[in-house]
Amino acid sequence: MMGMGELGTNIGSVLASLMFVWAIFKDHFPYRLRGHIEKYIQKLFRFVYPYIEITFHELAGERLKRSEAFSAIQNYLSTKATSQASRFKADVMKESKSLVLTMDDHEEVPDEFNGVKVWWVLNKHVNKSQSMSYFPVSDEKRSFKLSFHKQHRELITGPYIEHVMNEGKAVVVKNRQRKLYSNNPSKNWHGWKSTKWSHVFFEHPATFDTLAMESKKKEAIMKDLKKFTQGKEYYKKIGKAWKRGYLLYGPPGTGKSTMIAAMANFLNYDVYDLELTTVKDNTELRNLLIDTSSKSILVIEDIDCSLDLTGQREKKKEKDEDNKEEIDPIKKKEKEESDNKSSKVTLSGLLNFIDGLWSACGGERIIVFTTNHVDKLDPALIRRGRMDKHIEMSYCGFEAFKVLANNYLDIDSHDLYGKIESMLGETNITPADVAENLMPKSDEEDVETCLNCLIEALEEVKKEEARKKAEEEEARLKAEKEEKEKAESAQESVKVDENSANSVVKENGFHKEGDAVGVDT
Ligand SMILES: Nc1ncnc2c1ncn2[C@@H]1O[C@H](COP(=O)(O)OP(=O)(O)OP(=O)(O)O)[C@@H](O)[C@H]1O
Ligand SMILES: [Mg+2]
Incomplete structure (x- = not known):
């Protein structure tokens, strides 16, 4: 099929001849007639050349910023150009991981949308004159020219352009180097x-x-x-x-x-x-x-x-301390400074x-x-x-271990898996610790050595847990004992108090009796 370029060349040469002839003879026509003739030439032009062209310049706006539309089109066409064009420009993206091909200057790339054919050309215009300007101006002006039949004006200027922009932006997202x-x-x-x-x-x-x-x-x-x-x-x-x-x-x-x-x-x-x-x-x-x-x-x-993300409780505590510090002027100043910094x-x-x-x-x-x-x-x-x-995010279970073993040792199963599974069920070990033990530390360490290393670590963790448990139990028993002793001594002192109170009562009673006796006597 005839490309847009070829078609344009043919029609273009006919029109160019026509314009040439007109330029020679136009001075021989009266001024009024000239206007009419030019109008008809335009009409003829539109009739013979029923295509619409839209140009998207690379640099747009007052400060000649790179136009977003131009970038989107460029990215959109980079996906089309690979299969359609024969001359490319190559660029390496993502630290040499992927090669991005874009169409070369003046290369024509056809595209189709809902069965309608359109043509894209990347034009380059080099500006010979140099000018002094505050904003950097490139000597090279690039633009994309989109051509399509005028009967599809609505479809192309509306949905098609929107489609190109969306797809272009999606390509940027896909190809971009992500940032932290x-x-x-x-x-x-x-x-x-x-x-x-x-x-x-x-x-x-x-x-x-x-x-x-x-x-x-x-x-x-x-x-x-x-x-x-x-x-x-x-x-x-x-x-x-x-x-x-x-x-x-x-x-x-x-x-x-x-x-x-x-x-x-x-x-x-x-x-x-x-x-x-x-x-x-x-x-x-x-x-x-x-x-x-x-x-x-x-x-x-x-x-x-x-900081203070946990809410009001922390603040309250601080306030209590503030009150104490207010008395000491040096401490107060120190606190103000640290508050400003934090x-x-x-x-x-x-x-x-x-x-x-x-x-x-x-x-x-x-x-x-x-x-x-x-x-x-x-x-x-x-x-x-x-x-x-x-x-x-919890401690390492057997399933998580299998993923790590696959990552670090390239294995799916092993005789030692059974033992590891039962040990993981009894201990709390983090995936970070499992990973560290599974990683071979030298070329001599094979799969079995690494798995045994993990088993040793698990045994260690188990012992540590048992030791902690025993310590906790001991502390609990000690606390219980102390509590009991306290309670007993409290009871004891209550008893002593009661006894001494009784003896006082008794003594008093005796005196009373004595008094009574005295009275009697
Ligand atoms: N679930 C996991 N899967 C794979 N690797 C893990 C996993 N958990 C930990 N690791 C390994 O352990 C290292 C430390 O893990 P990571 O930094 O993600 O832990 P964290 O939960 O963020 O710890 P912290 O609470 O201290 O920030 C990682 O570099 C990774 O190699
Ligand atoms: Mg972390």
């Missing part, structure tokens, strides 16, 4: 090129496949996340902000941080790691949260250690932003809180709606 952001202290927020968040590329290798956890629980979490990402319309329908909160709780080393990395990799989201202790007040917190993008996970680790972020501030602010700035955000002590948190903070899903 951490908040900067606010004293660095001002000045040239300052940012509230600094980032590094997010390269954590954890995935749900490598996460040691019961498979049922793991699947439920993955389904939950998937449902969330597909829920744009649903959240709109029920009138809720498109966000979801997760609370991960469990002892240290049970994989809370690993789970967050697996979530980010699963969803292809950026991660914002919010260190609350460096946030001075609620205003700063709001500014930080506004500055996050959608398709991201906001992480607040160890929430129980993050964060004044409050529980209510955080909750307000999560509930309100994000509802306003729209979508697709996940917030994950982690804690080692779920019982320390204020129930208001972790109620459903704020922390929608509570996930307990």
